[in-house]
């Protein structure tokens with residue numbers, strides 16, 4: 001099929017490359033000229049494993065192209081996907097201005113039958129509103145007789161940054177929400193080569209599935225963090241508790257890693273949006289409010305523990321390992337690591353940071369007086385304390401005796417418990433994890 005994808009970010013580009021890999025012909029559109037120019041020259045503007053090689057293959061096969069000019073690719077489009085951002089507003093609702101702008105552009109330019117797919121994460125009721133926006137714009141553009149041939153299908157995306165392309169090609173399920181059966185079948189066929197259960201449903205259910213999935217995962221994280229806080233008080237080890245409950249197949253082992261809580265471009269905004277959706281429908285979703293509160297408190301507690309252990313932070317040299325919101329990505333949106341680093345800097349600490357992929361993005365948002373080092377060991381050289389904020393696997397391969405010899409202090413605060421198995425006390429460190437009774 002011929003596809004147009006509006007928005008060439010983490011989701012739009014990965015799914016665009018994914019659909020091209022499945023054999024479709026894809027045009028990716030973005031308003032960001034620099035991004036499109038880079039992609040046109042064959043290079044991926046962010047770090048996402050596997051996407052570069054798949055992009056090269058798709059470009060060589062002539063199955064993907066990039067443009068800032070939506071009008072130039074519309075006439076061929078059988079399916080038009082919206083994959084623009086839906087960030088949080090200051091009050092926690094989803095900002096739908098990018099989705100609305102894309103919908104108006106589609107309506108203004110569309111002159112033939114097509115299916116519009118919503119990939120962006122949008123609150124319940126949005127798809128129904130957006131198809132009206134498209135139809136109104138079509139009427140204004142003199143295409144009133146075509147409006148009944150345009151349908152919208154909600155296909156929420158569940159890929160995870162860090163394994164996005166694999167997640168797209170081998171998803172746990174594909175959710176297809178639609179009113180129109182034919183449009184739903186078209187979108188089912190689009191995914192024909194992907195073996196995964198299909199959830200064929202209505203628009204509202206598809207929209208709610210996405211929020212419910214992210215909110216449930218966030219709940220697991222806040223739950224295990226509460227258990228970690230209790231473990232600290234009763235002398236238990238949260239890792240053993242997580243293992244012990246995770247073998248129960250009704251619970252499962254995933255998302256049971258205690259630490260400084262969730263961040264990223266999805267969980268915080270989607271959990272807040274679900275709280276807003278509930279509130280605006282007259283329902284107080286108590287559990288979700290507690291999940292948010294626990295997540296915020298987890299960062300506070302970790303920071304307080306550092307400040308309490310080290311004393312006044314002004315002028316103290318501290319190393320930070322990890323700034324991305326999770327490993328295997330350069331994405332720092334809503335990163336707990338960035339938040340804690342900001343607090344350390346605001347307290348007067350002299351920070352030297354290292355992240356394998358996210359340093360450039362972090363430089364753009366952190367105050368100028370932070371230093372960045374080219375390696376983890378360099379960041380820690382001369383530091384009184386080391387703070388680990390993202391669990392990059394390579395931090396486990398550092399020589400801890402070299403680390404000890406380079407640092408002037410001996411405190412390691414591990415916000416992800418990723419060094420807990422390395423017996424740092426044997427190397428002369430004072431190790432502080434989360435919920436490890438250490």
Ligand SMILES: NC(=O)c1ccc[n+]([C@@H]2O[C@H](COP(=O)([O-])OP(=O)(O)OC[C@H]3O[C@@H](n4cnc5c(N)ncnc54)[C@H](O)[C@@H]3O)[C@@H](O)[C@H]2O)c1
Nearest residue numbers: 007008009010011030031032084085086098120121157161
């Ligand atoms: N990032 C994830 O892991 C993930 C996973 C699942 C779902 N989602 C959802 O997918 C959506 C996109 O997320 P993302 O992380 O890819 O965002 P992103 O910020 O990386 O990309 C959005 C892109 O849309 C472009 N854009 C905005 N308005 C446009 C317009 N009118 N025309 C063309 N391009 C336009 C922006 O320039 C940007 O490049 C969000 O709703 C998000 O919640 C994200």
